[in-house]
Amino acid sequence: MTTANAGTDSSTIDVAGVPLSYESSGEGPVMALLPHETGSMGAGELQRLLAENHRVAAPTLPGWDGTPRHEWMGSVRDMAVLMNLTLDKRDAGPINLVGLGFGAWIAAEMATMNQDRIAHLILVNPMGLQPNDGEIMDQFLLGHEAYLQAGYHDLDRMAAHYSDGQPSVDELVEQDENREMTARIAWKPYMFSQTLAQLLTEVRIPTRVLISSHDQIVPPSCGQQYVDAMPNATLGRIDDAGHFAAIEQPAALAQAITEFCAT
Amino acid sequence: MHIMYFTEQPMSTYPREAGRDAGNTALMISNEHFDPVDGSRLYNERLREYILCEEVGFDGIMLNEHHNAPFCMQAKTNVFASILAAVTDRVKIVPLGNPLPLSENPVRIAEELAMIDMISGGRLVSGIVRGGGTEQLAAGVNPAYNRERFIEAHDLIVKTWTQPGPFRWEGKHYQNRIVNPWTTPLQKPHPRIWVPGVASRETTEWAAQHRYPYICLNTTLEATQKIWEVYDEAANEVGYEPGPENRGYLLRVHVQDTEEKALEGAAEFNWMMGEFTGLAHPVWSSPAGYSSPQHRRALVEIANNRRPSPRGGAAPSLDTQIETMQIIAGTPDQVVEKLRVVMEGTRPGIFAIWGNDGSVSHEDSKRCIELLGKEVLPAVREIADELELNSPFDVDAPVSLEHSAPATIATAAAGGA
Secondary structure: OEEEEOOEEEEEEEEOOEEEEEEEEOOOOEEEEEOEOOEOOOOHHHHHHHOOOOEEEEEOOOOOOOOOOOOOOOOHHHHHHHHHHHHHHHOOOOEEEEEEOHHHHHHHHHHHHOHHHEEEEEEEOOOEOOOOOOOOOOHHHOOHHHHHHHOOOOHHHHHHHOOOOOOOHHHHHHHHHHHHHHHHHHOOOOOEOOOHHHHHOOOOOOEEEEEEOOOOOOOOHHHHHHHHHOOOEEEEEEOOOOOOHHHHOHHHHHHHHHHHHOO | OEEEEEOOOOOOOOOHHHHHHHOOOOOOOOHHHOOHHHHHHHHHHHHHHHHHHHHHOOOEEEEOOOOOOOOOOOOOHHHHHHHHHHHOOOOEEEEOOEEHHHOOOHHHHHHHHHHHHHHOOOOEEEEEEOOOHHHHHHHOOOHHHHHHHHHHHHHHHHHHHHOOOOEEEEOOOOEEEEEOOOOOOOEEOOOEEEEEEOOOHHHHHHHHHHOOOEEEEOOOHHHHHHHHHHHHHHHHHHOOOOOHHHEEEEEEEEEOOOHHHHHHHHHHHHOOOOOOOOOOOHHHHOOOOOOOHHHHHHHHHHHOOOOOOOOHHHOOOHHHHHHOOOEEEEOHHHHHHHHHHHHHHHOOOEEEEEOOOOOOOHHHHHHHHHHHHHHHHHHHHHHHHHHOOOOOOOOOOOOOOOOOOOOEEOOOOOOOO
16 A cells, blocks of 8 residues: 655555555665664654655554554564565565664664665664673663653754654653563563674675764664674764764765765 | 451661652662661561561461562562461461562462462462562563563463463463472462452453452552442453452551550651652653553653652642541551441451551551550451451352362362372
C-alpha cells in the first residue's frame, strides 16, 4: 500500500505477518534510514536533505511510534533479520544503509547477514557494542523528557524542535511506548551485543562511522570500536552535536553521508 | 478471622538527611548508608517481636521483601519465613510474597517454600507478587515482561507442587528440561496462595479467577470497596460467590498505653518522607511496560512534571491519615472503636495489622504487640464473629478454583505424598 504526501510516499509492506510502515522520498540510488530507539521523531530534515540525491526509505521500527509490534521479537538481531527479510522481499539493493544510534546497531547487525544487499554502511553514534570506556546511558533511570534532553548538545535546539518549546504529553506517551519496545528487545545486556564485535570482522562493506562531538548517550569509544572491528570502516565526526545529530546538524550529517556514498 | 502481624522491617538508623539530600529513598540511594552492626541488631529485635506475636495470640506473621531501600531490610522473604518455621509453633507463616518475576528459576522457589512448609508442619501461606517497579530494576529483570513472567512462574510452581515429576517445562520465559524437585509441600493439594496489591485491576481479576484471596495493602476504604467490586465481578464470571474468606486488608495500627505515646509512634509510619515504599523517580517505580497501558498517560505526566506527583511532599499528613483511618493509633479501647468501622467497611476475613515502623524502639514495639494481642485482638475477634468475617481457615475454603478438594496436611499414614 502506498500513499503520497508532499513528495513523500507513505507505504506499508507485510513482513512476517505484521505490516511495516515506511516513508519514501526523492530520486536516485536507494537509501534506507533506520531511526533511534526514541522513534522517528526529528529525522525529517535529514531525510529531506538526503532525498536530494537518493530515493530514501525511512521505516518505522515495527512496534514503535504506535505501529503494530511482533509479539515474538526478543532481540535487536531479530529486528535486523526482519529488516533483511524486508530487503529480500523488495529485492532491494545494493542499497546505502544509514542507522542512527539504536538504528545503527540494527544496521550493523543487518550487515553481518546480508552484505550483498548493502553498498555503503553509515553508522551514526552507533549503539550495539559494549563501550571500552564508560557506559551507554540508561534511559530507564531518567524521565522521558530528560532522556531526550541528554540527546542534545544545545538545548535551545531541542526547544526549537517542538512547537511549544517542549515535547507534548502525546509525544511523551509515545516515548514511553517506544521505551517499552526498547525494553522488549534490548533490555539485557543494555543496548549492546556480546557477539556482534566478532561478526563485524567479516563485514567488508565500505563503512563510515560518524560520532558527534558531544554525545552524552553513547561514549565516543564505541565509534572507534566499530572502526577497529570492521576491515573497511573509517571514522568521522559531526561537530557541535549531541546524540541526536540528525536534529542538531542535519546539513552536516547529510553532507557527510552523501559524500561517503558517492565514493 | 485470621489476624496477622506485619512490619516492613525498616532500617530505622538510616540517616534521614541522606534521603532528603539524594531526593530519593529507594533504588539509587547509596547503600553506604547501611550499617550492618545496626542491621544485625534490628534483625534480631524483629525476630524476638515475631516470637512475641505468637505468644500474645496473633494467628499469623506476614512477611515481605524489597530491595535497594531502607524502608525494608528483608531482601529475601523466604529467609525470615524459614527462621520462623523453626522458632514458632502455631502461627501461620505468610510471606506476601515472593516476587515471582525476579526469579530466573521458579522451581527453586517451589523447593524453598516446600521446605518451609514441611519444617513449619504445614503452616505456610505462599503469597506471590509481581514485585514493584524498582524491584525489577534492582534485579535487572525486564519490566516489559513482568506480568507474563509472574503468570508463567505461578503456573510452573503450582504444577511443580501438584504433579509428580519428572516433567518438562518449555515456556516463553522459563525453560526447565527436568522438573523433579525431591521436596514437595506438606500441605495438599498445595499451600494456600494469597495475592497482595494496591491498584492493579489485572492482578485483582487474576486472583479472583483463581479464587486466591486478595489482600489490599493499606488502601483507602473507598479504593478497597472498588477493588472488591472488581474481584466479585471476576469471581462471578468463573462461577463462585466470594466472601470475606477471599478478602484481606492490611492496616497501620499502633497501640500504646496512652494516646499521646501512640500518636508519637504512629508518626513513624511517615518516617521516610511519608513514603512507606520509598521515594523514587516515577520511571523507577513504573518503568515502561511494567504498568497497565491504561495508566501510561498519567504516569508519563507525573514522570515529566506535567502533573503533580501524589507522592513525596504531597503525601497526606498524619492528621489526615488518622482522620481517614489510613492509620489508627491510640489506646486499645480507642483503636477497637475505629477498627470496627474499618471492618464493617472492608469486611475482610484476613486482617493484617502493620504495627510498628520507622524508629519505634524495640521496647515500644513489644508493648504495642502485647497490647494488640491481649486487648485488641480479643475484641476484634468478637466483632469479626458478629460480622461473620470468616477466614479461609474458618470455612475450610478451597485453596484455588483449580484445586477445590479440601485442603489437608499430609500425614505419615498418607505417605507424605
